Amino acid sequence: MKRGILDSPLATGPKANFARIGLLMNFVLSVSSMVILKFIFYNFEFPALTTTLVHFSTSTCLMIATRLTQSIPWVSLRWGPVCKLGVGFSLLVTFTNLSLYHNSLISFVMLKTTTLIWIPAMHRLFSNFIFSWSTLLALCPVISGILLHFCFEQDMNSLGILYGILGAMVTSAYQLYLSEKQKEMQVDSLQLLLYEAPIGVLLLIPISWYFDRSEIYAESPAFTWHLPLLLLVSGACTSIVPFTEQWTIGHTSTAEYNVVSQMKFAVTLFIGYNTFNSLSYRPIQIMGHMMTLSGIVVYTHLKVS
Incomplete structure (x- = not known):
């Protein structure tokens, strides 16, 4: 009999306990990064493209450090597939950040679903x-x-919905292509990130300069010393997340990993209800949120069983 998400065996031993710390860090850093980013967008109105460039730059610096310390083994890869993966990764991160910029936190996470x-x-x-x-x-x-959420949304943003849908589509296509190429090239996600992060920087430098330069150089009282600090913290959180994911692979059960993923959704809903000047959501919308959460739980259970 196949095991499902609720009865799959839990990994044991020192390595498993160490990996669970990584899983907890993954949860905290993922949620923290998202909340800090929304705080930056909401309070400072800092452009999303330049924020994404900062994140890719932070990741590139971290990758250079791991390369110099030989923490991640370098693998020479063909540039054709790597460039496609780099462009796909850059697009999904960019659309995701644009969606977070233009949508409320709850609309963002619903679109991400x-x-x-x-x-x-x-x-x-x-x-x-x-x-x-x-x-x-x-x-x-x-x-x-x-559908229930967006049909009764009081502050709907058409551009935000478009970015959210594009982000989800690109993420899905990227995951499919990534799984195929990882098997073909025999590399892990961090070895690919050594290539993808610099590609993201090269792509976003001209794009962010073209679209964001007027906002960056405009005199705004919102731009204080807190902003660069928050950008660096959010960039650090985002850059460390892939390491925590790699840390947990093979040492935690599928059940543990997926329960944490569901917790991220639930915690994001809770934060969205109580922060960023949230609108009062109608009972039918909250019912929609609970339906989505229950659907995610059932879907995950069926996928791993």
Whole structure:
């Protein structure tokens, strides 16, 4: 009998306990990074493209440090697939940050959840792999919850919704291409990040300069010494997250990892209800949020069983 998310065996031993610390760090850093970013966008109105450039620059500096200390083994890869992965990674991070900039925190996380809908579609389109009917049916409460949220949203942002959908689509396509190329090239995510982070910097320097220079150099009382500090902290959090993910791979159970992912969604909802001058959400919207959360739990259970 196959095990599901609620009864899969937990990893044991010193390495497993060490990895659980990494899993906890992943949870804290992921949520912290998202909240700090939203704080920057909400209070300082700092442009999202330049923020993304700062994050890629921070990641590049960290990657250079790991390369100099030989913490991550260097692998020589073909530039064709690597450039495609780098562009895809840059796009998904950029669209994700633009979505967070233009949407409320709850709308952002609801749009991010549409990745679950796009992944089966991408698999069907590009790899001819079809998910089981039970897995697809588990997406019904997810879709229903998202629709309930946006149908009754008081402060809907069309541009933010567009960025959120594009971010979810690019993320799904990137994950599919990444899994294929990782098997082909026999590398882990950190070895790829050694290439992807500098590519992101090179792509975003001209783009952020073209779109954001007027905002960056405009005299604004909101730009205080707190801003660069917050940008560096958010960049550091974002840069360390991939290390915590790599830290936990193979040493924690699927159940533990997915429960933490579901906790991120639930905690983000809670923070969204109580921060950033949140609008009062209608009961039907809150019901939609709970439907989406329950759909995620069922979908994850079916995927790992």
